[in-house]
């Protein structure tokens with residue numbers, strides 16, 4: 001459904017030509033509705049060649065095993081979000097190692113999903129009993145006998161397959177640009 005009113009000032013929106021593309025724009029202020037987007041983050045927490053999975057207690061995908069994750073918050077760095085989501089869903093403390101995959105899903109809400117490989121720090125898996133009703137570390141062999149979500153299957157394969165390095169947090173960027181940067185295989189850059 002199209003938006004009718006401006007999110008900034010509440011005035012009516014109207015179709016306008018913005019740099020050659022017709023978009024909904026405010027008739028009173030400079031607000032432009034660029035589109036609907038969402039950003040998800042997911043964790044592949046590895047301990048002794050096993051990956052942390054949770055079993056979804058709610059739809060969509062109820063009963064399927066997935067990697068923990070969630071949607072980002074407005075003012076929270078994504079590294080903090082994924083650490084928090086893993087702890088909330090499974091009781092496991094883990095720290096970010098690298099970004100290993102990005103999924104692009106351009107639908108009516110255009111979703112981008114960023115997958116992190118994370119190192120186990122401490123704790124034993126306990127489901128939150130809200131989003132997840134079971135949690136544990138599983139080997140690839142064990143996963144073959146479990147209903148694992150196809151997207152998680154893809155991510156687990158990437159996390160467990162030896163390869164070149166992924167995107168690491170750049171702790172010493174050559175220039176300060178505001179925000180957090182991740183760079184391809186920058187050796188020596190370590191995450192929090």
Ligand SMILES: [Zn+2]
Nearest residue numbers: 006009026029
């Ligand atoms: Zn407006």
